[in-house]
Amino acid sequence: NIFFNKCYLAGSTKGFSPRSNLNINSKGIYLIVMKTDIPCRACSFSLDSSQYLVPPVLSVFQQSFNATADYQESVTFTCITSGSPEPLVTWHRKGQQLEPSEKYIFSKLEGSRSMLTIRNIRQSDGGTFSCKASNKAGSQERELFLKVFVQPHITQLKNVTAVEGSAAMISCVAEGEPLPDISWRRASDGQTFVDGDKSRDGRFEVRGRHGKSVLTISGVKLSDLGRFDCEAQSRIGGHQKSMFLDIEYIPKFLTNHTIYYSWEGNPVNISCEVMSNPPATLLWRRERFTISEETPHMHIYGTEGRKSVLEVTPMSDRDFGRYNCTARNNIGVRYQEFILAQADVPSNPYSVRLSAVSQRLATVTFMKPDSHGGVPISYYLVQYRELGSMDWRDVKSHSVQTTVVLTGLEPNTTYEVRVAAVNGKGQGEFSHTETFQTLPIREPSPPAVHGQRGVGKAYRLGLVKQDDGGMPIVEYIVKYKTDKEEQWMTKLVPGANDFAMLQPLQWNTRYEVEITARNVKGLSEPTFYQFFMPQKPDITAESLFSGMGLGAVVGLGLGALLLLLVLVDVSCFFLRHCGLLMCITRTLCSKKTATSGKGKEMEEGKAAYLKLPLKEENGKESLKPDTIEIKVHSDNSIHIKPDDSKA
Numbered sequence: 001n002i003f004f005n006k007c008y009l010a011g012s013t014k015g016f017s018p019r020s021n022l023n024i025n026s027k028g029i030y031l032i033v034m035k036t037d038i039p040c041r042a043c044s045f046s047l048d049s050s051q052y053l054v055p056p057v058l059s060v061f062q063q064s065f066n067a068t069a070d071y072q073e074s075v076t077f078t079c080i081t082s083g084s085p086e087p088l089v090t091w092h093r094k095g096q097q098l099e100p101s102e103k104y105i106f107s108k109l110e111g112s113r114s115m116l117t118i119r120n121i122r123q124s125d126g127g128t129f130s131c132k133a134s135n136k137a138g139s140q141e142r143e144l145f146l147k148v149f150v151q152p153h154i155t156q157l158k159n160v161t162a163v164e165g166s167a168a169m170i171s172c173v174a175e176g177e178p179l180p181d182i183s184w185r186r187a188s189d190g191q192t193f194v195d196g197d198k199s200r201d202g203r204f205e206v207r208g209r210h211g212k213s214v215l216t217i218s219g220v221k222l223s224d225l226g227r228f229d230c231e232a233q234s235r236i237g238g239h240q241k242s243m244f245l246d247i248e249y250i251p252k253f254l255t256n257h258t259i260y261y262s263w264e265g266n267p268v269n270i271s272c273e274v275m276s277n278p279p280a281t282l283l284w285r286r287e288r289f290t291i292s293e294e295t296p297h298m299h300i301y302g303t304e305g306r307k308s309v310l311e312v313t314p315m316s317d318r319d320f321g322r323y324n325c326t327a328r329n330n331i332g333v334r335y336q337e338f339i340l341a342q343a344d345v346p347s348n349p350y351s352v353r354l355s356a357v358s359q360r361l362a363t364v365t366f367m368k369p370d371s372h373g374g375v376p377i378s379y380y381l382v383q384y385r386e387l388g389s390m391d392w393r394d395v396k397s398h399s400v401q402t403t404v405v406l407t408g409l410e411p412n413t414t415y416e417v418r419v420a421a422v423n424g425k426g427q428g429e430f431s432h433t434e435t436f437q438t439l440p441i442r443e444p445s446p447p448a449v450h451g452q453r454g455v456g457k458a459y460r461l462g463l464v465k466q467d468d469g470g471m472p473i474v475e476y477i478v479k480y481k482t483d484k485e486e487q488w489m490t491k492l493v494p495g496a497n498d499f500a501m502l503q504p505l506q507w508n509t510r511y512e513v514e515i516t517a518r519n520v521k522g523l524s525e526p527t528f529y530q531f532f533m534p535q536k537p538d539i540t541a542e543s544l545f546s547g548m549g550l551g552a553v554v555g556l557g558l559g560a561l562l563l564l565l566v567l568v569d570v571s572c573f574f575l576r577h578c579g580l581l582m583c584i585t586r587t588l589c590s591k592k593t594a595t596s597g598k599g600k601e602m603e604e605g606k607a608a609y610l611k612l613p614l615k616e617e618n619g620k621e622s623l624k625p626d627t628i629e630i631k632v633h634s635d636n637s638i639h640i641k642p643d644d645s646k647a
Helices: 541-546 550-575 580-589
Strands: 028-032 043-047 054-060 064-068 075-084 088-093 104-109 113-118 127-135 138-157 160-163 168-177 181-186 192-194 204-209 212-217 226-233 238-253 259-262 268-277 280-286 298-301 307-312 321-328 333-342 350-355 362-367 377-386 393-396 403-406 414-423 427-430 434-437 448-453 459-464 475-482 489-494 499-502 509-519 527-533 608-612 628-632 638-640
Touching: 054 127, 064 075, 075 088, 075 127, 075 138, 088 104, 113 127, 138 226, 160 168, 168 181, 168 226, 168 238, 181 212, 192 204, 238 321, 238 333, 259 268, 268 280, 268 321, 268 333, 280 307, 307 321, 350 414, 350 434, 362 377, 362 414, 377 403, 403 414, 448 527, 459 509, 459 527, 475 499, 489 499, 499 509, 550 580
Parallel strands: 054 138, 064 138, 138 238, 160 238, 259 333
Antiparallel strands: 028 043, 054 075, 075 113, 088 127, 104 113, 127 138, 138 168, 168 212, 181 192, 181 226, 204 212, 226 238, 238 268, 268 307, 280 321, 298 307, 321 333, 350 362, 362 403, 377 393, 377 414, 414 427, 414 434, 448 459, 459 499, 475 489, 475 509, 509 527, 608 628, 628 638
């Protein structure tokens, strides 16, 4: 007899109280040892799970999950359960049991695993979910947590309109998980502002909290006009939006031209140009009276926007004076005054000077007049005449240039010259008269020479005419010789030519040249020049074609090819009776018709002699072996010799 203090489950060393409740999870065979006051006995028996109750036991592999919203992500929760009878697993959120749907997918795997899949994660899906296992013996519940991260997203940013000089407040609101940081960027210069920043001039300041940032601009200027970017940034990502800061301001006049000149009967346009936001309305006034389309001699072009033009045609002194342009918008009103003054002719030019005087030419220079009369100068009028003559000759300047060249003058002649300025009103007074004398006719100046090697044994001399002495160059006298010879060779070149060609020359020889220009007055001083002829070049294919252009080389190639084709065609004509020439011959011969089947055409002007034997009908010869000579002329007539008439 053995007494025990504890009972043991078969296969286990863990004891339990003899009278405690046993929780058996599955079928099996157990050895039970029970303690009593009498000796106990051991027995073996089998238990069926349906015969006992075991409360649910619930466990999870992972209790916390992370996901990012709006990326079509999915998260799966897994619960492992045990108990008898088998527990029923349900899923709950915020006290409500979840039902299967497109959002929530329920599934169950072997090993008593129950899963909940949450599809297309949104920000609202974040929070606590619970897994609950229940059976007749009880229930158990475990919580799982889903942390949802959300990309930053700007939800509020609007365009702002501010008045120049006032304060502008720009607000940017963003959301996300975690809450993003907000910064600002000015597009005009790229300057960035973050929370707590303040610009050097103190006009820009940023304050923000809880996903909202406010950019405050004090004393708004026109330079602040433009785009501002708001950027929300977190470790998940970023989002940017832009807004436009519009600034309203009182009209500002853009033109400084306030004095206009005209004369009676000449229309003038007075331009009033403004810059404003919103656009201004423009109004013209004169002496407290509003100018309209009905006002005589006046017309208005444009009354709204940036520009208005008042056209005035003064007809009397009363139309000259002050005119007022009024610009008005809902921010304020501004005025600008214009003066319409009577124009006058320009004053006279001064400091008239003559330069570069030759036999035929003279250059006149002068200074602009002190006053243009209120109207821009159109051109200058230069008058000149021979001393003692009554007739002035006119030369107009090119635009408003203060230099005029007089041409066609006579040599050794004294001239008078004066200058006046001309504007829209008319011609001003002339300057003081200046006199000058042209140079007398003389021998020409030596010509300038530049050389260039010609083709072969030739050399080209370029002739540049200098001062011709007042008379045309008649000819150039070109003398040249080798440096080893004493005798000069002479070549006369017409004065209109600009080059002289020296040829034939000797190879590998230095030449000396003397060139003189001649007019009716005489000869110029000679100009000396030297050049060297190179050695005789080798005649090679390369040198032969080096002087030819591309077109000449191509032409020679085509000519050689054509000649080769002709030779081949002629050979085919005589040897094989084919080719282009044969085709042409057959075509021409086919057009001729024969006059007799027995006759055959011969060359024109010649006769063909045919000797034909006479035969009887039976084929035997009827005569002696003599023949009849028949003469066939080129006109197709036939003549028989008289001696053979007996035949």
